[in-house]
Amino acid sequence: MNKTTAPQRSSGEKEALLSNVALLYYGEGLTQGEIAKRMKVSRATIVNMLRESRELGVVEIRVDGHFLTGSNLARELREKFSLEDVYVAQPASETVRMSRAQSLEQLARVAAMAVLDVVEPGDRLGVAWGETIMAVADAMPRNAVPDVEVCQLIGSMISERVPASENCTIQIANKLGAQCFTLHVPGLISSVELARQLCAEPTIQMQMERLKSLDMAIYSVGNVTSQTHLVAAGMTSEEALADAVAAGAVGILCCRYLSADGAQIDLPPQDRLIAADVADLKSARKKLLVVCGTDRADATLACIHGGLATHLVVDKPLALALLDV
Template sequence: MNGMTRRRNLAQVSGENAVIQVAWMYYQDGRNQQDIAEALGISRATVVNYLQEAREKGLIRITLAAPAFTTHRLALELSDRFGLRGAYVIPDEGTTTEEAFQRIVRGAANWLLDLIAPGDRLGVAWGRTVYELAEIVEARPVDDLTVLQLVGSMATPYGFTAEACSTRLAQRLGARCLNLHAPAILSRAALAAELREEPILRTQLDQLETVNKLLFSVGTATADSHIVLSGLATREDLDWNVAQGAVGVICGRFVDKDGQQLPGPMEERMIGIPLPRLVGLEMGILVTPGLDKVEATRAAIRGGYVTHLVTGSTVAEALLATD
């Protein structure tokens, strides 16, 4: 290729959007970086920069097919041991806690698109795991999909509101969003009962009864758990429930080792879907990103909330070793 041709190719590519051209040649045509550089009359370093720009702008999406994570040993053993319809296990050996968290959330975001279908009414819990998933899930509209906030609003230590989880996910999936316009917990049971009977909120709560699929992560029954840091439960509430056998939290409710909700004074003051309504749904998608949630995950499975589990290999090994 002579110098004039090289300059003409570079000018043409620059005018047509060099980033897209390079990304197409690399990912669709299967050409290597040096070949692209020579064909377009640019340096290999420029090709590398264009590919990086394409990734940063979200112009390309690189994923591994779900069977890579759902059909290997750990996934199959989890499904068999716990009676799940599917498990998606991401390798996380040698990663930091945050790296493992990000891997598992990204895996859940990828698999979610295979698990939901037109007409679904997807109930969404709250917390960092679900929020981060909603932020990175591929923007792909799903016909006649409704996303519902399952528990009322509350403060959060992570810089987003509780309803942001359902709102953001609905935006990414082109879905209708139904949020609860009320606090998750009130100071008095009588006040909560009155609020539930307000016509607007009564209609919203009735809509929750139509949920057919659930997306959630379990919380821990520890002082640094989201339920305490958000102010939903006080330290006294936590201590009382732990004394009654609490091992985890599902949608703001404490549960014991068998996934049974612990009766207590908090329930009468809460605004949200009753926990028994989430047992035995068409699908319950649980995302467990860390070893601190192994006991709570086991409880959620025993309680009948889970049909599909997304987790890392270290958590999977722990679940298989301890149950």
């Protein structure tokens, strides 16, 4: 956001931005000055945005002691795992159980603000695929950042849960006013030999080379249960997944298996994948990991231990589970 002239926004985009600011202030307990620093605007702008969010009914002020723990949770996680920053999505009510869809929607709004906090002019940004990243892309307001490149981390894939993988990349690029580089090849190839041949093509080589020099990457991590997206998308079988678990896999990152220490486990279908590998992601200066649900605690810890997270966005139940480890 420009400090002097705010871009024109639709009413929906404006409300989304106001909601994100309100979540940081009322939900996470950040000061107006801290929010202003993250958003790269003046403190007066944040004051006005908070006032407007109350006037429009985006925020209903209600004192609840549980919300005061949000900022402490984030700070404790940041200190425990030596992370640069942590964002904790707070539930609307401590007494009403939220569905996963509701938790994910709330987490995505917080993560959308985190993206705008972390991305900087001139960054090359890698974007993964999945229901969590698609939710983040949907929640992001339009906020142009100069000279940003957005690159697709996983070749084209589609599943019943999530639209084509390039949708995540294209939508985030549009929201940031960035140049977009999609991977013009399927994410999973029918044979190992064909995958090798495609990767040898100059155009694909050039696209994959961009993924080795990322400034920032945005991704989530999946668990290794039979409900994982890797199985749902038809990229592996339950039998192959069981073999990976037996070999020590605790999480799935960009369709690649992770061990408990965050190392890549080279098991099928990795030899038929066209996607960033774990080393590409680890080399990025800024790694924004967005995770919803305690069933992904082990996978989240694997990313943290493997140096695959500098910035973390989690829901409150997962935050508490990570602190209990």
